[in-house]
Amino acid sequence: MSATFEELQRSQLAPHPHNVRRDVGNVVDLANSITAQGIMQPLVVAPSLTAAPVGWATPGIARHGQYTIIAGHRRFAAAGLANLDLLPCVIREDLDTEPKQLEAMLVENTQRTDLTITEEAEAYQSLLEFDGYTVKSVAKATGRSQSLVRSRIALTKLSEAAKGKIEDRTLNVDQALVLVDFTDDEAATMRLLRVAGQPSEWAFQVAKEQGRKAWLDNLPRLTAELQGAGVDIIERPAGQTWEWTDWRISYQKMTVAEAVAGGWSAICDDTKEEISWIQKRPKGSTPAVQERTPEQLAEEIRQQELTRGLATAAEVRTAFIKGAIQKPAADKTRDMLVDYVITRRRIGDLAPWLDIDLDEEQEETDFQKRDEEVTAAVRKLSIPQLVALMHVDTFEREMYMTDLGGWRNGPGWQSTETWRDRLSTIYGYQWTEAEQAAIDYHQTDRDGTEND
Structure with missing residues (x-):
C-alpha cells in the first residue's frame, strides 16, 4: 500500500x-x-480518475491535482457546513483503478458498519461487473464469506419496494x-410484503406462495405427462x-391410470x-343425485378453499x-413452566412443597384462597425452581413412604421404588439409618431368605 499524509484544500x-x-445522513452534529x-x-x-492531469501518478504532480474521496464522505460534507477549507487526508496513490477504489470503499465502510444491507449488496454487484472479479475474489478482498457475498448479491434483484x-x-x-x-412475480411479492411484520x-x-410457485413450475412437465398417458387436457x-x-x-383423488381407465x-x-x-355429461342424461345449486356450489368451493388453507396453516x-x-424464546420459557404447573388438576397438592399449610377441615372458600396462594407462590419461582417442582410433582410417591410396605421393590400401586431411585440418583439424597433399614428389610428377612 502506497500512502502519504497531506492537508488538502476542500x-x-x-x-x-x-x-x-x-x-x-444528517451531519449537523458532526459539523459542530x-x-x-x-x-x-x-x-x-x-x-481522481476523471480529473487528474497528465502525470498525476508522479507524487509531486499529484499533490496539486484533484482527489476522489474513498473514506470520509460524512466528514467532507460536515467540513463544508463548518466552513473548513483545509482537510487532513491520507493519499492512496495505489488506488489507481475504479475497481480498486470501489473495493477500498467497501472494505472501509463494512468495517465501520456504515453500510446498509442494500448498499453493501449493490457494491458487491458493482465489483462483479469488472473483469476478473468473482464471488470468491470479492469475498477475499472484503474479508467476507462467499455465502454472505452471494446472498447479498441476490438482494440486488429485489424490487425497490422490497429494498x-x-x-x-x-x-x-x-x-x-x-x-x-x-x-418475477410482482403480485406474490406485494402479497408477502404486506404481511412481513406478522410472523x-x-x-x-x-x-402458500411457494406451493403455488412449485405448482406453476411443474405445470408444463405435469401437462406433458398427462398427455403422454392419454389423458385429454x-x-x-x-x-x-x-x-x-x-x-x-x-x-376423489385418483391416479393417472385410474383416470385413464x-x-x-x-x-x-x-x-x-x-x-x-372431469367428465362430459351425456346430453339428455338425468343425474342420479340432486344437482347442487350455484349457491351450494359456491359454498362447497369456499369450504374447499378454507380446508386447503387450514392444511397449509397446519404445516406452518x-x-x-x-x-x-428447538429454540425456545428466553422470555417465554418461564411462562411455559408456570402455565404447566398451575394448570394441574389439583393445584392444592403443591402446597406442602411451597410451605403453605394444608388443613383438611377448611371450608371450600378457604381451599380457593389456598389455591390462589399456591398460584401466587408458583409465579414467584425461578426457572430452576419450577423445573424441580414439576419433577417432584410428577414422580413423587411420598404418601406411601411412611408405610413399610411402600419400600418393597417391584411393581405395585404402592411401590415407591422408582421415586426412591430418582431421590438417590437425581436429587442426591442419602438414606437415613431408618430408611436403609427398611430397604434392607425387604431384601432379606431375619432368616436370610428373600422377602416376598
Missing part, C-alpha cells in the same frame, strides 16, 4: 461518483464537533432472501355452474394448484411449534 476533493453509501475540535480522523483519498422495507427495517434479511425467489401470517403466505369451462350442468367433476379428462392450469378430473403451525421447542 476544493481539491470530490465525493466518489460511485460512493457505496447513497446518503451521508469539527468546528470545536477540528477533524480528528483524516479522510482517505485517491487521485425500501429492508432499509426501514420492516423486512429482515432472511425474509428478503425468500422474496428473491419471487422477483405467523408471513410463514403462512410464504408456504380440457380448458377450464367458463361460468360458475359448469360443474353441475354440462360437466361433472370428481372430488375411467375416461376422465383433466383441467390442469394456473387457476387451481391441483388437477380437476407445526414448524412454529418445532422451532419453539
